[in-house]
Amino acid sequence: MNALVVANWKMNETATEARVLSRAVADALRTRWTRDVTVAIAPPFTALAAVRESIADTAIALAAQNLYFEEKGAYTGEVSAAMLADLGVVYVIVGHSERRRYFHETDADVRRKAAAALAHGLRPIVAVGETSDERDAGTTDGRVVAQTRAALEGLQRAQLAQIAIAYEPVWAIGTGRSCEPAEAQRVMSLVRASVPGLSDVPVLYGGSVTPANFASYMALPDCNGGLVGGTSLDAQAFAQLVSIAHEARA
Numbered sequence: 001m002n003a004l005v006v007a008n009w010k011m012n013e014t015a016t017e018a019r020v021l022s023r024a025v026a027d028a029l030r031t032r033w034t035r036d037v038t039v040a041i042a043p044p045f046t047a048l049a050a051v052r053e054s055i056a057d058t059a060i061a062l063a064a065q066n067l068y069f070e071e072k073g074a075y076t077g078e079v080s081a082a083m084l085a086d087l088g089v090v091y092v093i094v095g096h097s098e099r100r101r102y103f104h105e106t107d108a109d110v111r112r113k114a115a116a117a118l119a120h121g122l123r124p125i126v127a128v129g130e131t132s133d134e135r136d137a138g139t140t141d142g143r144v145v146a147q148t149r150a151a152l153e154g155l156q157r158a159q160l161a162q163i164a165i166a167y168e169p170v171w172a173i174g175t176g177r178s179c180e181p182a183e184a185q186r187v188m189s190l191v192r193a194s195v196p197g198l199s200d201v202p203v204l205y206g207g208s209v210t211p212a213n214f215a216s217y218m219a220l221p222d223c224n225g226g227l228v229g230g231t232s233l234d235a236q237a238f239a240q241l242v243s244i245a246h247e248a249r250a
C-alpha cells in the first residue's frame with residue numbers, strides 16, 4: 001500500500017495565497033520520491049479551484065476538509081459531494097475533531113458524510129480520536145472504536161477499500177504534544193481491528209506531526225501515513241514529511 005500524506009490547511013490561505021503555497025509544495029516535491037507516497041492537499045473550499053489549477057501537472061491529489069451529506073437543496077452555506085467531485089476532489093476529510101467540537105458533528109453525521117462521499121466516488125478520510133478528558137478517564141479505546149464503527153456502519157467491503165482512517169488524539173492536535181509512538185501504534189491497531197475489512201486500508205497518524213517526529217510514526221506497523229495541520233503550511237517542512245514517508249517505505 002502507498003503511504004498517504006495529507007495536508008490539512010484548515011481555515012488558512014485565501015485562494016490567492018493557496019495558489020502560491022500549493023505551487024511551493026509542488027516545487028518542493030519535484031525533487032522527492034512520490035511514487036510510493038500519495039500526497040494530497042486539503043485547502044479551504046474557496047481555494048479548491050485555485051489549488052486544482054496549480055497542481056494540475058503534478059501527482060498531488062486534491063482533497064476537501066468537509067462536505068454535507070445531503071444531495072442538494074435548501075442547506076444554505078453547505079457543500080455537497082457532487083460539488084466536490086465536479087471540482088476534481090479525490091479525498092475528503094470527515095469527522096475531524098474540530099468539526100465535532102465546534103460544529104457539533106455527531107458520529108451519525110460522520111457516517112452519513114462518509115456514505116455521501118463514497119456515493120460520489122470520493123475517498124473519505126475518517127478522523128477519529130479521544131479528547132484529553134476521555135484519555136484521563138481511561139475511555140480512549142472505547143471511544144475510538146465506537147467512532148470508527150459508527151462512521152463505517154453499513155458500508156460494503158468494496159466501499160471500505162476506498163477509505164482511509166486518521167487517528168488523531170484531540171489533545172495532540174495543534175498543541176506540539178504528539179502522542180508517544182508506542183501508544184499511537186496500540187490505538188491504531190485497535191482501530192484497524194475494530195471493523196472487519198480494514199486490513200488494507202491506510203491508517204494515518206495526526207496530531208503535531210513534524211519532520212522531527214514523523215519517522216517514528218512511519219516506522220509503526222499500523223501507520224501508513226499522516227494527516228498534517230500546522231506543518232503542512234510550510235512547503236519545505238511538508239516536503240520533508242513526504243521524504244520521510246518514502247524512506248519508511250523504501
Ligand code: PGA
Pocket residue numbers: 008168172173174175206207208209227228229230231
Ligand atoms: P496539527 O493538526 O498537525 O496542526 O496538530 C493535525 C490535524 O488536525 O489534522
